[in-house]
Amino acid sequence: MPTHMGYPGVYIEELPSSVRTIASVTTSVTAFVGRTRRGPLNRPVRVTSFAEFERRFGGLTSRSAVGYAVHQFFGNGGAVAVIVRVAKAGTGEEACVTLESTEGHSACPVLEVHAKEPGLWGSGLRIAVDQDTPSPDRTFNLHVLDARGGARESFTGLSMDSGHGRFVETVVNAGSALVRVRALDEDRPDPSGTVSKPFAAELPALGVELKVKIGDVERAFTLFEPDHDGEPPADVTELALLLERKLRSLPDAPGRHAFAGAEVTAFGRRLQVVAGSLDPDDVVRFVGECANDLGLEASVNPPVFALRGGKDGDPPGPRDLMGSEARKTGLQALRDVDDVNLLSLPELSAYESAEDMVTVLCAAEQLCRERRIFLLVDAPSAWGGVDSARAGIGAFDAVRSDHAVLYFPHLQLTDPLTGRLRAFPPSGAVAGVMARTDAERGAWKAPAGTEARLAGVRSLTVRLTDRENGLLNPLGVNCLRTFPVVGPLVWGARTLAGADPLDSEWDVPVRRLALHVEESLHRGLQWVVFEPNDEQLWQQIRLEASAYLNDLFRQGAFKGGTPREAYFVKCDKDTTTEADIERGVVNVVVGIAPVRPAEFVVVKIQQMAGQFDLS
Template sequence: MPTKPTHPGVYVEELPSGTRTVSAVTTSVTAFVGHTRRGPLNTPVRISSFTDFERRFGGLTSQSAVAYAVQQFFANGGTVAVIVRVAAAGTGKAACVTLESTEGRSACPALRVHAREPGVWGSGLRVAVDYDTRSPGETFNLRVFDAHGGARESFTGLSAQPGHGRFVETVVNPGSSLIRVEALAEDRPDPSGTVSKPFSDELPDLAVDLTVKIGDVEREFTLYDPDQDGEPPAGVTELALLLERKLRALPDAPGRRAFAGAEVTAFGDRLQVVAGSTDPEDTVRFVGECANDLGLEASVNPPVFPLCGGVDGDPPGPRDLIGSEARKTGLQALRGVDDVNLLSLPELAAYESTEDMVTVISAAQRLCQERRIFLLVDSPAAWVSADTARAGLAAFDRVRSHHAALYFPHLQLTDPLTGRLRAFPPSGAVAGVIARTDAERGVWKAPAGTEARLAGVRSLTVRLTDRESGLLNPLGVNVLRIFPAVGPVVWGARTLEGSDALESEWKYVPVRRLALHVEESLYRGLQWVVFEPNNEQLWQQIRLNASAYLHTLFRQGAFAGGTPREAYFVKCDRDTTTEADVEAGVVNVLVGIAPVRPAEFVIVRIRQMAGQFELQGS
């Protein structure tokens, strides 16, 4: 509000500048679409490391080209990726287990537990139930273990009653990354492990010899020895501590922790005894007359309930990868994701049919044009020489786009799963190189040259010569080369439309990506313009905001020209927006940039002079 002067003096008033900034968007967030070991189907998941990928998608598997591509992406400098898991339609099944309840008059199914996602991985999940809650007669706890991945989750104070504030479905389903549950009855599932009968306020004689079996191992021990154990337990809680200590002192089978990790819990007036193992076979059984007198044979269940029946989905075919825009499956799942700049489809390289490969690329390019994404295309695995590459390139004529670039040949790296040398499509590693180049130099720097080294690459499937490289480069193929003292590098920066014969203005990768970067930044940065009065004041603000953003890029070296006038212009006035446009609610902004083009060819001339020589570069 304006300051209202009330006395003679100096008044200070802070005024908003009214200037809105255009922020630069991301440039190298890479989407990978295809088969993975696990993960949510057709759901984009953002990750920032390969450790994240291992945790959410199961890590490397020989059947997943995506997994290796993601690993190579982060190894070469990538920082953020978006993963979309796709499987063949109608394949894959989530593991599950049905827990029963004996609280009613007869046993009945009480709770069905499903793995969160389809796949064999779900058969490694284990769930355990106990009643150690504030209301042990009404609620229960549910614990989840991933026997292979090591993840653990715990949900406490759950109820099987739909009207309860801690109803099991409303608590577990949105909160678990491992399972989803379905309540089948209003009775609680039986607890895992061995559960005793209720103890009375006065404990029975505890100076007895017990025999316990866990799995196929049997041990004997004295429950309470006055000479060694001191004062006898005064209640069920102290009895639980005594029994747990006795069990843990018993010798285990070699390599096992069934006794050493045993847990005894007191809930209400009962005991629950669970082996220190996630093996369903390690059931705790107390045998003999003394155990029966103490009520330790009342209810015997496995220490954990295993999920089973998980089936991996088959690798996706062309239709699965293309997906459905209506259902947001396959590639179309990326339509709802912001800040995706690069797209990699490493599974296409293994397709035997070039027609299938081109069909998927065509669909991917349509998506890329709509969402301002740049597609990295892997050369087919069948291209085993420069000649086969030149012969096979004709199949890509109908998908020659300035939103894509083709890279050849494939990489040879040591497979961490086998320790052997293996060929991999290059798009994952190239995406990492692009991310590293963007961070170090900027999106306007060609992701190629001696700085564009490919980390971890031992060799290439095809060792190209200068002559062979010179034949492929004019055709719009970006080759990968190995040079002495430098190693394997990306040695090309042309779009698929960058063939000399096409004479495209979008010939080079950095020029196309810089334009996409500018377009997306201005698109987002000028959203505030909508519904503003369409007049000269608005046009002036648009010119100021856009020019400030472009000037920042100019100072960073993104544009050609020695002055801002030579590098860019922004025009928004009555020449671009006519009276008819104003009446129609339209404001037109004309932006021009002069991008820096890569120095693709460097020529050195040598002239011999009398007794000396000099170099002239051009």
């Protein structure tokens, strides 16, 4: 009702709708856990393209199976991945550099700059400092350059005063994806390059001969020539432009860009001269009596300060991948992520010990069961044929789960780093096929068959025949096959619990559809908690759950000609008794009739005598 009615007339009030909808959750967001070149340790990061993976995790490296798996995932139709970088505990180190200040006339360390993440990649970072700010006597600028990756960051107007609004720790640590800093003193770090003394209001005579040395190359030039340079500089800014033009006109050493790319900046009444190079050895030095008279060498530093000491660390072992649930490391870091549907551990296939591999898989399977995730298992790389696969499959009895699926054999692709053919575990590419199938047909379509082509795959490490496929399929091993015209593809849709002796009803599409329905209902019915537990609530639950399931039925997720044959939702006094109500329990029973894949297609042909009249 309107809160106040003060005059005769018509009042309009908008009422909120009591109808809630259950939205379908994602089906193919894939988590990759393992070693990468860079990135935050034990923290899930979502990426939506391989280019983003390269920027955040350093791209491909021969020491990481994860990078290749992610590359194959996006190449086969994957859309969203979650990456968890794992390294052996205590082995990786961050690159760092300590910047000094001579403002107090004696050099002292004032600012530590660390790579934001451990790894050798941090040794490619370069730091440049200048004081070209509106307050050149109190603030400074910090520039971060990734010499290998090409990323650049600039932070301007920084202060070493912790009470300043642009305190260096606050600004850089919150805004940089490359570094973090720690202030050691209140003095500012010295600028990079060569800095002059302050010039007087009236510039000195500039028609002097100067000698400049960058690295081991020395050149001489006349600073100002009236016949060639026109009017003399009127202020420090014009002097900076003149000096920069003179330096850039000097010949470089072959293949170098130190003189040609030199930069001269005026700030306050001073000049900063930086070589056009990222080589810390390319220090600009002005030599001779004339340079001393002009005060061109008050402070001499490299053009950039290089970070040193970064180490990648040793590859993660089984304990590192399994991680700790209390500290949320390794696999357990995925407990903080809501939308993960598939899990790939491509490094496991290279383990020499089947026991170590299965130990990690057991921990992963438990996580998947708790978080409604589907585990993609790569066959060990040691399985060189059908006989070794049949002999080795017994090691996986501990993970005979309907939440896990195993694929054999490995893929042969061209390595983008070397251009040579190389074997790779298949889980990354298969996850991409699942994502592509989900987008085109839905999670209830088996990610197998002639539509499940493996893009970019040249061949398979083991070429299987129909008879050999028939030996592995009853054991719950999904085979990758090569067929004429179509090429390499996925040719199996059984979970590890789908071996013939186990007689599991859960094949890959049925299990993935059930996980999808369970997670969607779990999230969509959160509003029910603490609502009055009566017939009105039960009716709303039936309405919303039925509307969601009916939408899936219309898309072809269930078998049956009518909704009654495809699914049911029961929530009433039969499912929720008075005792349940007293205990605060509401029971919802949902049944679905999933569409099962046609794994065996039998065509019977009978020879008939005589002729048929088809009119």
